[in-house]
Amino acid sequence: NAGVTQTPKFRILKIGQSMTLQCAQDMNHNYMYWYRQDPGMGLKLIYYSVGAGITDKGEVPNGYNVSRSTTEDFPLRLELAAPSQTSVYFCASSYSKSEAFFGQGTRLTVV
Amino acid sequence: AQKVTQAQTEISVVEKEDVTLDCVYETRDTTYYLFWYKQPPSGELVFLIRRNSFDEQNEISGRYSWNFQKSTSSFNFTITASQVVDSAVYFCALSEDLYNFNKFYFGSGTKLNVKP
Numbered sequence: 001n002a003g004v005t006q007t008p009k010f011r012i013l014k015i016g017q018s019m020t021l022q023c024a025q026d027m028n029h030n031y032m033y034w035y036r037q038d039p040g041m042g043l044k045l046i047y048y049s050v051g052a053g054i055t056d057k058g059e060v061p062n063g064y065n066v067s068r069s070t071t072e073d074f075p076l077r078l079e080l081a082a083p084s085q086t087s088v089y090f091c092a093s094s095y096s097k098s099e100a101f102f103g104q105g106t107r108l109t110v111v
Numbered sequence: 112a113q114k115v116t117q118a119q120t121e122i123s124v125v126e127k128e129d130v131t132l133d134c135v136y137e138t139r140d141t142t143y144y145l146f147w148y149k150q151p152p153s154g155e156l157v158f159l160i161r162r163n164s165f166d167e168q169n170e171i172s173g174r175y176s177w178n179f180q181k182s183t184s185s186f187n188f189t190i191t192a193s194q195v196v197d198s199a200v201y202f203c204a205l206s207e208d209l210y211n212f213n214k215f216y217f218g219s220g221t222k223l224n225v226k227p
Contacts, residue, residue: 031213042202042219090156094213097163099146100204102156 002026006091006103013081013110021076021106023091029101031094032074034058034066036087037105043090049074081110114138115205117218124193125226132188132221134203140164142208145179145186150200150220159201162186193225 007022025032030051035043035058045058049068063085065077074093078085088107092100116135124130136145147159160170162179170177174191190197200220206213 033215035217043217045215048214088154092215094215097144097208097213099144099158099161100213100215101158102148104155107154 004091004093004101004103006089006106008106009104010107011109013078013108015081015083015110017081018077018079019081021078021089021091021108023074023076023103024072025074025091025093025101026072027093027095027101028071029093029095029098030071031096032068033092033094033100034064034074034076035090035092036060036085037090038087046076046089078108083110086110113218114216115203115218117201117203117221119221120219121222121224123224123226126195127192129189129191130193130223130225132190132201132203132223134186134188134218136184136186136203136205138184138205138207140207144206144208144213146204146206146215147177147186147188148202148204150202152199156202159188190223193223195225195227198223198225 004025033048034046037043044060047066049055055066086109088105090105091103094100114137143164145162149157167179176189178187200222202220203218205216
């Protein structure tokens with residue numbers, strides 16, 4: 001059982017470039033999340049989704065976009081990358097009242 | 112205001128010592144869930160425990176134990192006879208039962224250093 005799969009694991013972007021972080025889960029969870037973790041800090045919610053076609057902003061959505069066309073996939077789009085977006089990105093999923101199941105993380109550096 | 116506060120930024124202990132990690136939360140909901148996660152140096156997030164607001168029984172799992180006290184809005188985590196492998200960042204998290212949707216709020220984490 002793969003759980004939550006994130007790709008890529010590492011990426012270096014130049015300022016102004018764009019990229020999509022992929023996230024897929026095979027547990028049929030309705031709820032999916034994107035968090036970022038800055039060095040030495042906790043997790044901050046970027047976007048979340050309660051089901052296919054429904055997304056909403058979290059605490060730090062600026063500079064990001066998401067879509068949820070299927071239950072399984074929840075990609076995170078970075079437009080015009082900035083150094084402030086250097087972080088580790090975690091995708092997670094859950095079902096009602098459960099814990100969050102996390103992917104392995106994507107370490108992104110913007111230079 | 113932060114919904115989850117982990118006041119201890121970093122703790123260092125010597126192996127075999129007991130250590131307690133504090134977590135204080137804030138919510139107006141009567142139904143909510145509390146969690147602890149471990150993040151070892153490799154970076155992944157490992158789920159440790161889930162507790163709902165109606166279950167105040169303390170829980171023990173091997174060397175780990177959790178003390179949930181609604182009266183003080185605390186959900187503390189104790190590691191007994193710590194080991195070097197316990198070195199990690201530990202996160203406490205809260206989710207509120209908003210229309211059956213879990214929105215997770217994480218504390219800033221406590222870094223535990225266990226020295227041999």
